[in-house]
Amino acid sequence: MNTLQLPKTRIAWVIAGVSLLVVLIVVMLLTRPRAFTATQVDVSALPTLNALLNAATALLLTAAYWFIRHRQIRRHRFCMLSAFSLSVLFLVCYVIYHAFAGSTRFTGPDAIRPIYFFVLFSHVVLAALVLPLTLTTLYRGLRSNFMQHRRIARWTLPIWLYVSISGVLVYVLLYHVR
Numbered sequence: 001m002n003t004l005q006l007p008k009t010r011i012a013w014v015i016a017g018v019s020l021l022v023v024l025i026v027v028m029l030l031t032r033p034r035a036f037t038a039t040q041v042d043v044s045a046l047p048t049l050n051a052l053l054n055a056a057t058a059l060l061l062t063a064a065y066w067f068i069r070h071r072q073i074r075r076h077r078f079c080m081l082s083a084f085s086l087s088v089l090f091l092v093c094y095v096i097y098h099a100f101a102g103s104t105r106f107t108g109p110d111a112i113r114p115i116y117f118f119v120l121f122s123h124v125v126l127a128a129l130v131l132p133l134t135l136t137t138l139y140r141g142l143r144s145n146f147m148q149h150r151r152i153a154r155w156t157l158p159i160w161l162y163v164s165i166s167g168v169l170v171y172v173l174l175y176h177v178r
Helices: 006-031 046-069 073-101 113-142 146-175
Strands: none
Touching: 006 073, 006 113, 046 073, 046 146, 073 113, 073 146, 113 146
């Protein structure tokens, strides 16, 4: 085996391992009884915070795309690292919320129900997919492997943007449509 390929193999395993671990944690939180009772900690503001984090991520991703199209590399990098940081913060808040509050049932109108579940399903599936894509894209960009970075970023950006926007839509449908 070529020693130049070894780091690529290791990073691929790390990215796969981290992605799988996060997905398993989220699945456990959503399918098992709550680890704590909601009375121990007030987490009622976290869904709103999560929607704001998703909205801010979507704005940063859009700005980053604009910056890279205009060859403003430093601003692009800043926006992408900021978007990634907000996504990590979102994930932490999401895990905390679901550890204390469990899942929230949809109580909106029956006419909206199929739309809600379609958006939710596509959001969840693509959110699981976007994590390894984002980590790989970020890694390649930070390693200045721009050709491969660009190749995967063409897939990562629209998926990540959809996940961010659909996360806000899920929040609105779940908490504000009655």
